[in-house]
């Protein structure tokens with residue numbers, strides 16, 4: 001049985017080095033700079049720009065794409081809400097495209113059906129750790145001249161036809177929030193192969209400082225001490241992460257293979273437990289895809305067992321918990337009431353019931369199990385409880 005630590009001595013050592021550096025300007029951002037270099041290498045991308053979380057990364061990527069008021073951005077309805085809220089942050093209109101009933105990921109055909117002359121970008125999500133079909137989505141984007149920002153918050157080292165997520169789309173966004181494969185408590189990063197986009201991401205996430213170039217993540221003493229120094233070449237946000245988070249994320253990156261491996265091991269135990277059960281349908285992994293299993297999710301494909309009854313039994317038998325899927329984005333009160341902090345004046349969009357029928361049918365039937373077990377004995381035990389739960393309803 002494999003056992004690792006979520007936070008090891010390496011994270012502690014790197015944090016110690018940051019604190020020893022006393023945040024002096026010569027040392028500050030050393031960890032973040034190293035993290036960016038190594039993260040890009042690991043994902044097979046040319047550039048990586050770190051930020052404070054995996055929501056602002058998406059917002060900044062939209063701004064770098066030139067998305068703004070009057071534009072439409074296509075996204076899936078079944079995802080954590082940051083995927084669509086970032087579009088509102090940019091003043092643009094979220095357009096929801098339906099999902100595939102087997103993989104639960106956004107359907108390329110549904111994306112194409114939602115394209116209008118106002119569409120500027122697509123944000124597909126690699127949901128629950130399964131890469132979206134990026135080849136099909138990039139082909140559609142190319143045909144219509146759209147930017148693709150892949151939301152890989154939940155997918156680290158997943159692959160689609162041999163290529164790792166983070167290396168193919170125009171920009172790919174990752175989150176280091178506490179539940180993710182690698183974490184620094186909060187944090188995020190964007191990868192890209194395009195130097196123009198990389199420079200925009202850097203500038204827009206750094207208050208628009210003109211002195212910030214692609215390779216230079218901070219302002220020099222000469223710059224900042226001169227009274228004639230013109231700082232801001234463009235409007236920007238302060239989305240820069242702390243070097244403390246950079247230190248933790250760098251250590252986690254060095255350990256990423258083992259962190260991902262633990263999730264895959266857990267998912268394989270769950271898959272084993274449901275094998276042969278005709279009324280539980282785990283997220284399908286198409287040929288040529290590798291799922292990094294941020295979570296293990298199944299459709300409860302029967303009317304004979306209730307969602308809450310299934311959860312109750314699992315918990316009674318000692319299960320850690322079963323999560324329901326997020327409400328679909330457009331079903332949240334924020335959309336129903338168009339409570340967009342004034343942006344309702346510029347945001348269009350159809351958010352009525354029925355726009356994504358596959359997602360609407362699936363959402364109440366999804367059972368989500370955590371996979372972040374760092375002692376394999378724990379995931380074996382949870383899988384065994386799942387097996388007993390299934391038997392109790394058979």
Ligand SMILES: Cc1ncc(COP(=O)(O)O)c(C=O)c1O
Nearest residue numbers: 053054055080082083153175177
């Ligand atoms: C699919 C998805 N997108 C975006 C985010 C936002 O990331 P963060 O919490 O780091 O802002 C998350 C997770 O939290 C997520 O799961």
